[in-house]
Amino acid sequence: MPSEYVSGWPISRFGCTLSFMKRGNLLTGLILFGLIAGIGVGELLYHLEVEDATLAFFKAAGDLVLIRPLMLLIIPLILVSVIVGVTSLGDPSKLGLIGGSTILYYMVTMLLAVILGTTLVTIFQPGVGLPPEVVETLRAEGEQQLEQHAEIRDRMEEAEDMGLGGVWVNILEQLIPTNIVHEMSATRPLGVIVFALLFGLALAATGEKAQPVIRFFDGAFAGIMTLVLWIIWLTPIGVFLLVAWTVGTIGLVELVGPLSKYMILVIVGLFIHGAIVLPAILYLLTRKNPYRFMWQMRKALMTAFGTDSSSATLPVTIQSAEMEGGCSKRSANFVLPLGATINMDGTALYEAVAVVFLFQLFGIDLTFVELIIVVVTATLAAVGAAGIPSAGLVTMVIVVTAVNTSLAARPDSPYLPMAAVGIILGVDRILDMCRTTVNVWGDAAGAKIMTRLAPDVEEDLEKALG
Ligand code: ASP
Numbered sequence: 001m002p003s004e005y006v007s008g009w010p011i012s013r014f015g016c017t018l019s020f021m022k023r024g025n026l027l028t029g030l031i032l033f034g035l036i037a038g039i040g041v042g043e044l045l046y047h048l049e050v051e052d053a054t055l056a057f058f059k060a061a062g063d064l065v066l067i068r069p070l071m072l073l074i075i076p077l078i079l080v081s082v083i084v085g086v087t088s089l090g091d092p093s094k095l096g097l098i099g100g101s102t103i104l105y106y107m108v109t110m111l112l113a114v115i116l117g118t119t120l121v122t123i124f125q126p127g128v129g130l131p132p133e134v135v136e137t138l139r140a141e142g143e144q145q146l147e148q149h150a151e152i153r154d155r156m157e158e159a160e161d162m163g164l165g166g167v168w169v170n171i172l173e174q175l176i177p178t179n180i181v182h183e184m185s186a187t188r189p190l191g192v193i194v195f196a197l198l199f200g201l202a203l204a205a206t207g208e209k210a211q212p213v214i215r216f217f218d219g220a221f222a223g224i225m226t227l228v229l230w231i232i233w234l235t236p237i238g239v240f241l242l243v244a245w246t247v248g249t250i251g252l253v254e255l256v257g258p259l260s261k262y263m264i265l266v267i268v269g270l271f272i273h274g275a276i277v278l279p280a281i282l283y284l285l286t287r288k289n290p291y292r293f294m295w296q297m298r299k300a301l302m303t304a305f306g307t308d309s310s311s312a313t314l315p316v317t318i319q320s321a322e323m324e325g326g327c328s329k330r331s332a333n334f335v336l337p338l339g340a341t342i343n344m345d346g347t348a349l350y351e352a353v354a355v356v357f358l359f360q361l362f363g364i365d366l367t368f369v370e371l372i373i374v375v376v377t378a379t380l381a382a383v384g385a386a387g388i389p390s391a392g393l394v395t396m397v398i399v400v401t402a403v404n405t406s407l408a409a410r411p412d413s414p415y416l417p418m419a420a421v422g423i424i425l426g427v428d429r430i431l432d433m434c435r436t437t438v439n440v441w442g443d444a445a446g447a448k449i450m451t452r453l454a455p456d457v458e459e460d461l462e463k464a465l466g
Contacts, residue, residue, distance in 0.1 A: 027232065034235070034243070038306070042246060058242070059241070070315055071311070074187065076220075079184070082334055083217045085334035087214045109343070110344065110345055111379055113346070118356060118375055139419075142426075152425065155394045167380075171384060228318070243305075249429070262424070278441060299324075300316045304440040311341070332451070334450075335443065336444070347439060352399075355374055356374060358416055358424070362416055369406070390428060390432060400420075
């Protein structure tokens, strides 16, 4: 690799490393300021009971300033980054090993997250012991919430109709697309990833004649990353606006309300998974300081927290992982786009806690077998959830349906009405911010781990894969 490159990045493009780091720190400070100011202003708006239109302004402005520019990059970025990752690896057998290890890592970590969530919610029982009148009020408010959020209700009904089987058929259809342009225009990343994988492999196998195309994609990738570096400067403002909207709508006061035990349990579970379980895995498999890597990924993690979307965060995740986190292009370009689409540790954990909590609230005790159903379906539902706000809430109805089906065999056939999900809808955005952060952190940890299998330096790659 030419000496002016560090992890595949031309230094000249960004000025000297020192000034880059200074700018990085400035940006971190600004994003942090945006987050804190967003929480402060949001809480103020909540207490001032400002009109819905004022809050809607914050959301619309946040979407315009940050979400839309990031979303604009996602599809071209996925296409180009996966092609670059695969062509630099070359050999299909190497890709098979890395791909297999990546999927295994995703599945194991999601299962660990879900088991942790199920264990916590079963031990601490946040839905048991609330006075009946509080439960009644919650139910009534839940129904109201569902009425108010027609779009989410429609998505939930759709997911309910589809069931787990339908969701998987849908995933398989996305994996075998028929029209790549359609997949791109519908922002369906899985089909684009599959196409990019195959095309990348084919380019690598074609040899000399395909070299200009490979170099073209290399250049296109560097160009998109420069674009990301520009857009990233919008993050502080975007994060401020979106967080102010969330806190202004929900209010931190909810953290001491009747749902407090549930909310705190989700946050504690996410904290244990993100700050203990994933770092332990990262350390065991890389022998590198996981917290240092977490710090290097701070911009992506804060963006995930602010935007509530692992897909929208993807450009920042790739940028941070490769430029600051020491992840190889060969690993990150492939692991991160796939991870943003299917690897959701935070969502899996949250779905398990939320479902068991709701059953507890409705006085339905789940047996061990039913808890296993929760573990399995919550993991699969998390894979099916898209990297967008509230996706986990929507696919949760699949878990509820699966448990309801099993409960039907009991003599009294108890069941949880779908409207119950409305109870947690009102406070979901705050939890969504936290679980999205863990989702992105899980993806980043995966990219770091796979960097050992797919380093960018040719000799190291030979050593790693033989
Ligand atoms: N918002 C989450 C994400 O983008 C998905 C979810 O709703 O759990 O990763």
